[in-house]
Amino acid sequence: MKSLSIRGVDSQLAATLKEKASQSKKSVNQFVIEILRKHVGLDKEKRFTKTYNDLDNLFGQWSEEDHSLIQGKIDAERQIDVDLWK
Numbered sequence: 829m830k831s832l833s834i835r836g837v838d839s840q841l842a843a844t845l846k847e848k849a850s851q852s853k854k855s856v857n858q859f860v861i862e863i864l865r866k867h868v869g870l871d872k873e874k875r876f877t878k879t880y881n882d883l884d885n886l887f888g889q890w891s892e893e894d895h896s897l898i899q900g901k902i903d904a905e906r907q908i909d910v911d912l913w914k
Contacts, residue, residue, distance in 0.1 A: 845859065845860060
């Protein structure tokens with residue numbers, strides 16, 4: 829793996845890179861490499877892998893009775909009415 833030195837980094841840019849890297853929970857080196865790869869087109873932005881957390885608080889909240897009731901309604905809706913398909 830190659831090393832690269834970048835000269836002329838002013839204090840404002842260095843502070844901003846350090847802050848952004850910290851926010852991303854990455855080292856400055858990892859953050860800069862990621863930015864460079866994206867900028868030159870080696871890494872594409874993932875567009876369809878967004879993670880949603882808005883319903884996480886509901887996970888595991890149904891009782892067995894709630895689950896049986898809801899599953900029963902789902903199963904009833906999935907029944908095929910033979911008379912409609914003649």
